[in-house]
Amino acid sequence: MCTLSTSKASYHHGDLRAALIAAAETLLTRMGPSELSLRGVAREAGVSAMAPYRHFADKDALLAAVAGDGFRQFETRLNQATSAAPNARAGLIAQGVAYVRFAHDQPALFRLMFGPLITKAxxxxxxxxxxxxxxxxxxxxxxxAYPQADTARRDDLVLTCWSLVHGLAGLIVDGRLPASAEVAEAMAARVLRLLP
Amino acid sequence: MCTLSTSKASYHHGDLRAALIAAAETLLTRMGPSELSLRGVAREAGVSAMAPYRHFADKDALLAAVAGDGFRQFETRLNQATSAAPNARAGLIAQGVAYVRFAHDQPALFRLMFGPLITKAxxxxxxxxxxxxxxxxxxxxxxxAYPQADTARRDDLVLTCWSLVHGLAGLIVDGRLPASAEVAEAMAARVLRLLP
DNA sequence: CTTTGATGTTGACAGCGTACACATCCCGTC
DNA sequence: GACGGGATGTGTACGCTGTCAACATCAAAG
Known part of the structure; x- marks a missing residue:
């Protein structure tokens, strides 16, 4: 056996590190990130409770790896949204919609990525x-989308756009705004069109 | 002894319920809401670990009471901000700044109020x-601030304003935007002035 | 073939939320 | 004024958690 397609292909298990991250992502689709336990992840991966410590310093390190993976998916989605748009302005709106949509689709992962669950420096x-x-x-x-804006104004616009989509995403994810996927996207688009 | 100024003034302790909420608020100023333990709150209040269960169904119920208290303070601050402003537009901006400032000043409480720490229905x-x-x-x-807007547009504006200040607050609270109190207020004001 | 170092397991500990049984004590009723 | 009951607080226990220490296993280097 041994030597999976992944490069690490380690001794006893064959890249347990990746398996743990995958197990954590699986569990995250089923429960909130605060209910996610290191022991549960190990159980899901079929190893003992202490096995993760051979690959991660502690629970936070595992969570950070999962969140890092999440940010890579996130970036892909954001870039896909802009590249499919007919112009820069539409690209910005599409990206904002994608931002909110990502949060809606993977609320636990989004909370892990942006929330306070990871604490160690x-x-x-x-x-x-x-x-x-x-x-x-x-x-x-x-x-x-704002090629003519000077640096200061551009910084303001970045801060505004980010706050806007992040806030909407947070309100949806935390159940403060009930929203299906379609409603979430529509809200994002409506809100983004109010930008200058 | 007995009969504190508060109305409840109960049997053994003298309004343990309020004391527990106060203890939880004290601890929340010192640590993140996820590190807050029911046992810790009981310890802070000087009672046994099971005592809180005479006043709250479970940990979530205590947290909800603390968050409820937080929302009352929050409302007060928001209303103070608007009432001190010279006109409606300035009132809206002042309220948004107050929103962000509240989150900055009491990050743990803010997370408890809007975050996923309370889960039970x-x-x-x-x-x-x-x-x-x-x-x-x-x-x-x-x-x-927008008296001439029709209902639909007003809903959009509410959603936009809320998302905007909530997102900025969240980014600051979660350390994604490093900010002193002054910088946080300045960012809020800059962002809010971009509104239509 | 032996040694070694990386990897996984077992057992233990303190801390958590909370169920159950017991102790205490205020207050309305006689 | 004595008393019984119900509200309030305590002690103990269970299963869960994250993590430490000691041990077992096994691929590869010598």
């Missing part, structure tokens, strides 16, 4: 690094 | 009821 540093590309995509979309 | 219903006045204040400020 080292894990947070990793998170910052992993989230940077996705946030750059957002900045890029704003810059493309 | 009954507790969430109480939360919805307690949060309604504060959200009405927000709706009122938007309506006052």
């Amino acid at each position: 080292v894990a947070l540093e990793h998170l910052d690094r992993d989230s940077a590309p996705a946030l750059d995509a957002l900045r890029g979309a704003v810059a493309a | 009954v507790a969430l219903e109480h939360l919805d009821r307690d949060s309604a006045p504060a959200l009405d204040a927000l709706r009122g400020a938007v309506a006052a």
Whole structure:
């Protein structure tokens, strides 16, 4: 046996690290991130409770890895949205809609990525690094939609767009605004069209 | 002894219910809401771990009571902000700034109020009821600032304003935007002035 | 073939939320 | 004024959690 398609292909299990991340993502689709336990993830992956500690310093490190994976998916979705749009302005709106849609589709993952569940400093540093590309995509979309704006105004617009979609996403994810996928997207589009 | 100034003034302790809420609020200023334990609150209040269960169905019920208290403070601050403003438009901006400032000043309480820490259905219903006045204040400020808008547009504006300030508050609270109190207020004002 | 280091397991501990049984004590009734 | 009951607080226990320490296993390097 052994040697899965993944590169790590380790000794006893064959890339347990990736298996743990996958198990955590599976569980996250079924429950809130605060109910997610390290022991539960290990159980899901079919190993003992202590096995994860050979690959992650602690629970926060595992969560940070899962969140990092989430940010990579997130960035992909944001970029897909902009590249499919006919012009920069539509691209910005599409990206905002995609932002909200991602949160709606994977609420637990979104909360893990942006919420306070990861607390230890080292894990947070990793998170910052992993989230940077996705946030750059957002900045890029704003810059493309407002090419004539100077730096200060552009910063204001980035902050506004980000706050707007992040706030809407948060309100939906936390159940403060009940919303199906379609309603969520419609709300995002309506709100984004009010931008200057 | 006995009979504190509060009305409940109960048998053994003298309004343990209020004391527990106060203890929880104290602890919330010192730590994140996810580290807040029911046993810790009981310890802070000087009673046994099971004592809270005479006043709250479970941990969620206590948290909901604390969050309800938070929403009452929140509403007060929002209304203070609007009433001190010279006109409706300035009132809306001042209220948005107050929204963000509240989150900045009491991040753990804010997360408890809007975050996913309370999960049980009954507790969430109480939360919805307690949060309604504060959200009405927000709706009122938007309506006052845009008196000529029809219902649909007003709904869009409410959604936009709420998402905007809530998103900025969330980003600051979750450390995604580092911000002192002054910077947080300035960001809120800058962002709100971009509204139509 | 042996040694070694990476990987996984077992057992233990403290802390958590909470169910159950018991102790205490205020208050209305006689 | 004595008393019984119901509200209030305590002690104990269970299963869950994250994590430490010691041990077992096994692929590969010498």
